[in-house]
Amino acid sequence: MTNAPPSSVKLPAVVGLALAVGALIALSWWMGQQAYHWLPVQASTAAPLVDGLFSFETALGTFVFGGVSAVMLWVIVMHRADKYDESDAVPIEGNTKLEVIWTVIPLVIVMGIAVYAMRVGETLGSVGPMEHIHLAQPAEDQGGYPGDRLPAEQIEVVARQWSWEFRYPGAKVSSTELHLAVDQPVTFRLVSEDVIHGFYIPAFRLKQDVIPGRAINFNLTPTREGRYRLRDSQFSGTWFAANQADVVVESLDTYQQWLKQSASQPLQAGISDAVQQYEDRKKLKSPGWATVVPAPPPQVNVPGSNTLPHDA
């Protein structure tokens, strides 16, 4: 794009550009490493895969954004008109070779990212397929089972306005706190009793909408013991923000112990922050507009807690 004789620009410009690109690559790599710290702890087999992809995209994004910003900054500093300079610049109207370059290179890059992401998606599928969605399948009618586990080994997740209920049909246990055994693959059966909800555990990097009228099978494998937060991720009405539950990942022994002990507990009211907030609001002098009335707290063996400190 320059008319200057090549010899007059070459060496210092090339060295300067190489240094700048080198610095940008280093910055991009560093940002890619930083990206892991912006995410919650990794508590499922999916998490490292998702984080790796995100880190890669952060590095690449830093390079692109940094490159564009550097060009803009350079132009703003170096190519500004002098105060009383009313003249025009050299009228360069375009360059077909450049157009081809900046069409093809981004095309290759984004397709590369997409292929990488598709592979990650497939691996996620094998560690926990996310799409065993079914209405009543013929196999089920004939006694076959969807998903990877028998219904007795699945955990049924009931989403409603506004509480989460977890049922362990095999152990005859129900709870408003989700307990899982570390490193054990688990299959959920997600159902909603009213509107669309979202089953989202950030520490697991996984999310699945819960659709009324469907039972959705959803697999994952927790990998780290701890207490995490499950949040409703699809807006579900007035007390949407309060529709949370705790997820406890524990050793297999502790988990089995918990199931055994819980089975002998009598049924009692589970946790429902929404019901609490609804009752508090009713006591106000002007309780405001009519809302959907929260479902009563589910009757469960173990209410658990959702006020203990959580890891993510």
Add this chain to the structure above:
Amino acid sequence: MSIQNPLGHFVNGQGLWLTAVALSGVSSIMGAVNFVTTILRMRAPGMGFFRMPIFCWTALAAQSLQLIGLPALTGGAVMLLMDLTFGTSFYEPEGGGDPVLYQHFFWFYSHPAVYVIILPVFGIFSELFPVYSRKPLFGYVYVAVASFLIVGLGLVVWVHHIFPSGVAQWMRNFFMFSTMLIAVPTGVKVFAWLGTIWRGKLRLTTPMLFCLGGLFNFVFAGVTGIMLATVPVDIHVSNTYFVVGHFHYVIYGAAVMGIFAAIYHWFPKFTGRMPYEGLGKVHFLLTFVGANLNFLPMHPLGLMGMPRRVSSYDPEFAFWNVLASLGAFLLGVSIIPYLLNMLSSWVRGEKAPANPWNAIGLEWLLPSPPAEDNFGENVPTVIARPYGYGTGLPLVENQQSYEQALQEA
């Protein structure tokens, strides 16, 4: 939206809202017909498609999207109104309906809706960068055509908004690839703007500052857009503040900044008065800092797992939320110098000449503000592409006679 009606009244908030959506859907379809026919049928003599300003190209592109996308949204809203009011079951599973269908209708329009907003802003960038760099738009034809590639692709990406809704794996992959492809024509535009300012003679006026700031924010939004397009990352951050942050970088960071650029640029033409540069620059600085302080913290919040649309948040999200709120206050404050500027310069600003920015374009061959029927009987014949900065070539036949008429007036 839902089909729950806690009030129990026949006329209720959701019903009114849906009626409003359906009505504005119909009116916007009519508006789109108007824009498209005007651009196709009422161009000045000599103004072939490849002599049209990019703003007209992008307006045509945006309004074509309206024509194709809005019927889906409007129909979807009418069906939801029927479900809510008359007991039909388009979306109700008990009656054989599917609630996810509404999401499809909504996003089939509402992804393109973002392009309806941002495409004309691409047009503004393409108009203004040449004026304030004193150089032709780099690769005019490519920029023009890229608008319609964006239209075509923009219509087949909507499922990226509902990746977690239980769509099949092949759909996730298909819509990931189609979304990725949009980066290519968008990149062509970004590089064209960089090519335009490169080795230009930049004038950092208020409109130019808003354009540069808008471009900076837009590229950032592009990077997070690529992240959101990749299914595994999107599964984690969809319906979180990450999406809210990305969206606001597009809509406020790029679109609103571009619209401010356009207002400052054409203000003299609209009103016949010059806006104040000092106030304009203060407005720009507050907007740029405020927008980034408001919207950047939303990204870490989303990555941490804070859902969007919540009325309250957990204590661990407080730090970034407080920063975002400070940014929001700053954005509120940024409107003060803007309003002050608009009002006072409209009332007592310096009288604007016909072409204060030394810009090329039909409107700059008219007095500021133009007469009601702009050129009247004397419509000029366009003989060149719209951005001949530095070429010294005229835009229209007998350009001197138009310039002379302005001098004499």
